[in-house]
Amino acid sequence: QARKLFDYNIVLIGFMGAGKSTISDYLSTMFAMKIVEMDQVIAEREQMSIPDIFSTYGEEYFRDLETGLLMEMQSHKNTIISCGGGAALRERNVVEMKKNGRVVLLTASPKTVYDRVKDSDDRPVLRGRKSIKGISELMEQRREKYEAAADIIINTDNKTVLKVCEELVQRL
Numbered sequence: 001q002a003r004k005l006f007d008y009n010i011v012l013i014g015f016m017g018a019g020k021s022t023i024s025d026y027l028s029t030m031f032a033m034k035i036v037e038m039d040q041v042i043a044e045r046e047q048m049s050i051p052d053i054f055s056t057y058g059e060e061y062f063r064d065l066e067t068g069l070l071m072e073m074q075s076h077k078n079t080i081i082s083c084g085g086g087a088a089l090r091e092r093n094v095v096e097m098k099k100n101g102r103v104v105l106l107t108a109s110p111k112t113v114y115d116r117v118k119d120s121d122d123r124p125v126l127r128g129r130k131s132i133k134g135i136s137e138l139m140e141q142r143r144e145k146y147e148a149a150a151d152i153i154i155n156t157d158n159k160t161v162l163k164v165c166e167e168l169v170q171r172l
């Protein structure tokens with residue numbers, strides 16, 4: 001029987017393909033927590049896909065929407081907030097994440113990420129970078145910001161979803 005364990009929110013951050021959505025789904029089932037997939041909420045509210053928001057209004061506009069949503073979520077509890085991969089790049093977003101609860105960074109190797117994202121076309125920042133080398137370079141550029149934002153860092157390479165969730169819960 002799933003139980004309500006958390007009186008605050010869990011914020012999942014990390015590179016595209018690090019496993020944020022998969023881990024969120026699993027955790028929410030395990031612990032009867034609500035789930036907010038930020039990209040999905042933003043796309044629904046804007047009535048536009050993420051690539052269309054980027055191409056129509058630009059990245060800054062998208063990041064503003066992320067900030068607004070992170071602020072809004074602070075009045076919620078027991079929710080897993082699955083952030084878009086770029087949310088932690090903006091300092092203001094990180095401040096708002098911290099007010100929600102624990103910030104968990106999921107990591108994966110460039111090869112793992114490549115295998116997970118290679119067949120989808122819904123990530124505008126990966127256009128022209130869809131190779132292990134391209135992913136690795138972008139990951140390196142972002143690493144410091146991701147790590148600075150995180151309270152807990154969990155590598156997901158070669159681990160089952162269950163193993164990652166167990167590790168996460170132990171370290172909360």
Ligand code: S3P
Binds near residue numbers: 014123
């Ligand atoms: C982005 C990651 C995407 C999405 C947008 C920008 C990024 O989310 O928010 O395409 O800058 O890393 P996922 O990590 O869920 O793919």
